Amino acid sequence: MASFTHGNITIEVDEDGFMAQPEKWNNEVALALASTEGVTALSEDHWKLVNYLRDYYTKFGVAPMIRKLCKETGFPLKTVYDLFPSGPAKGACKVAGLPKPTGCV
Amino acid sequence: MKRHLTIEEFSRPSEQLARVDIEDLIPLPPPYDGYKEPEWTRLKDEKRASCECSLDDTVLLSLPKPKSLREERELADKFVAGLQKLFTKENNWTFLQPLVLSMEHCAKCQTCSDACHVFLESGGNDVYRPTYRAEILRRLYYRHVREGGLLSGLTHGRVGMTWTTVARLIELAYRCNLCRRCAQTCPIGVDNALIAREIRKLCSQELGIAPKELHEKGTMLQLSVGSTTGMNSLVVKDNMDFIDEDMSEKTGVKLQSKWDVEGADVLLIHNAGEILAWPENPGAFALILEAAGISWTLSSELAAYDGVNYGLFYDDAQFARIALLHAQAAKKLGVKKIVAGECGHEHKALMVIADRVLTGDLNIPRESSFVLLEEIVNSGKLKLDPSRNNFPVTLHDPCNVVRLMGIVEPQRRILRKIAPQFREMEPHGVDNYCCGGGSGFAIMSGNNFAEWRMKVSGRRKFRQILEAFRDEPDPAQPKYVCAPCSNCKGQIRDLFAHYGAKEKVGLHYGGLVELIVNAMTDVKPGFMDFDAG
Amino acid sequence: MLYRFVYGALIVFLVVVIERVARLATLPVHLRWELYPVAHEENARYGGSFFEHLDWWKRKRNTSMLGELKVMVPEIVLLKAVHEHNRSLWYRSFPFHFGLYLMALFVALLVGGGVAQAFGVEIGASAPSIGLALHWATKVVGFAALGLMGLGALGLLVRRLTDPTLRAFSATADYFNLLVFIALAVVGLVASITSDVDFVELRRFTQSLATVHLDAPAPGGWVGAEIAMASAVLAYIPATHMSHFFTKWFMYHSVRWDDRVNTVGSPLEGRIVSQLGYKVDWSAAHIQGGNRKSWVDVATEKPEPKP
Known part of the structure; x- marks a missing residue:
């Protein structure tokens, strides 16, 4: 298991750069993870997306469908990509501290 | 630059056995004729220091390096024990005959290499020949299973039985897509792709080594939660509801997916990944089946809403467990047939491989959605x-x-x-x-x-x-x-x-x-x- | 002595072939692993299977023996797969294999001629009808067999020695095997040209062999050496990967083309049920067979997730 340090926090991540222990997520961790995605600051829109993902994951133990994410946050997919260039699954989910999506997705 | 590999050097430790230089790759047609692939991202030094990654430019399994020579020896011995089990009818009745046939008759003519997309596109790198990993297993087989002793070196060639051999061989078993195009061209009928699968199986069933995507986050997750995606039955139903709504809006056709309908003609099983990543696919299925007036249902039973069966790729026990859950769900609903959605390995797992696992009232007819769809399209x-x-x-x-x-x-x-x-x-x-x-x-x-x-x-x-x-x-x-x-x-x-x-x-x-x-x-x-x- | 040696070689050949066939034929019925095109299928032309039909299990299956023959005959006689997928190898492999087929025919002609001779048929260049035909057939086939086998094996050996990939994969036995065939061809040709150009001596030998006249004088010199070598090769082949001349049948009929469907109450199902009772010894954490659990036990239990 690899780890990386951002500022004064160290985060354990898997081979794909996703959090190894999603339960240790907090706002600072989100900022650190965002830095690995080329996102230097998190705007209100970023947080809206991240918090939605976080809530959904806490409730259901899995990432939401992308279309559902768009519909319920009101962001078109293009905006999601603008916010997180590597997309909803690889980018936004990672920053929200979700583990890497599994199965044929 | 690529160089010729010998079989013997496979067992000798080195930093990296084979490399594919970007220059070795075959140029693509327009508009990519001038395109140059980016250089490989080099594996991190700490990775190289802690894990077995001495095969090629990448690593999949990230096996931790043994801490001592003794541990190395133990692991290598365990591999040999597994190899021996692979050739007993009790432990491997499932594939013993094709395996023995493929082990004992290869003429090493290399015809199959030219059928392999991995070998060809790598610019002809020896390490990716379908024969290369197979030849290593063959030599180990003659030495350690057929117990050919020293004579086996003369008759079948040598390769050292070291931890390096094992670590590289496991990794190399995951450089084959199991597409079996090589087997199709073999003049004798040898199936070197099967050998890749059997190496994977030996490692999973004996050493507990398999990619986490297939095992821990694959079959194990499916068997415990119900789907490789991590969706339990509540989440999957909720998502399908969303898809119905979304589809109805988009198509103007009111849609309602069917769940757990007893006595339906068709139990449709999707690869659950479709629901998350390509929702218009299960949506379109529902729309077509409804429009054609087919009596159909989905099942919310454990694993029965996910047609995935990764056991096919690496483990017979996990395969059988999942196939059984699929069949039991169909039996419970009393459907006439199971129809496999647009998922290739689900098709093969359910219809072909499971055919000699499911017996009695679990042997429920299974059909391809392609065939049902053709019938619907033709029906007018x-x-x-x-x-x-x-x-x-x-x-x-x-x-x-x-x-x-x-x-x-x-x-x-x-x-x-x-x-x-x-x-x-x-x-x-x-x-x-x-x-x-x-x-x-x-x-x-x-x-x-x-x-x-x-x-x-x-x-x-x-x-x-x-x-x-x-x-x-x-x-x-x-x-x-x-x-x-x-x-x-x-x-x-x-x-x-x-x-x-x-x-x-x-x-x-x-x-x-x-x-x-x-x-x-x-x-x-x-x-x-x-x-x- | 030479007679006994030939009989002995023949017995070894048969025993090894039978043992190997028995070993392969009695292996458990395995999971389906067919590969399309499956030659006996109706739509083998494009590789189609019975799965292409709606409710395929309700439909009577039409399998075609002729379809299998259409693939098997060109494959066996002309080595079609090598021709299609590895042409440069075919130029060497085909003469070699065809030479071996001719060799078998040559032996058959010698034995046939020997038996005919025992019944008083005269065989030779000046003999009437059947004797004349046998004389020439044996002569043409014999020289063609020795020549093609030798040249083919030489071509294969040169290729194996000069191609770095093949060399990397070759064991000592692979060179040895080819050398054996080359040596046999050389000895055979020398024997024939120097002392038995009409194969009279060989035919006299096969006559005594077929009629079990062990006290008849056996040929010595080159011809004797030729007979001894050929017998030894015959005994050796089935113990090596060259046994593919008969195990190929299993590779096609028991694997590539084995699409037999398991139906409820069928003998196939019976075999599967009994095999599902085999005890499992795999020791990974998610199985822990320990020779206590059967496949049914393993398949019906839920593995413990890792702590």
């Missing part, structure tokens, strides 16, 4: 306007359905009917090439493995797609690759993203049912929206 129950699909379309043949099951024409007959600009790739049908994501690779991308999947294993498919649309160079003209398999779609999605193929060539991809729905006159025009995401 759907009003179809092919001109809605008037853009160039090509078809990717999922190996599991086509070469390995002989379902070749139904999907083509549908396309000829509904896609006026349908054209074949070359070669196609049972001679097709794998997408490069086969045997679960499409869901693996840790470290730099995704790069290997793009540069090496997926390159042949991308080449074929470009060739199929060579007469349509304008990127403003959308072109559609119909890939009726979740795993293949994942790989093709990644390939298109890697090459920027949507922008540069106008390439899009998706399944078969989406094209059918797009042609339905009862559906609002523009179901397929090439401008969106």
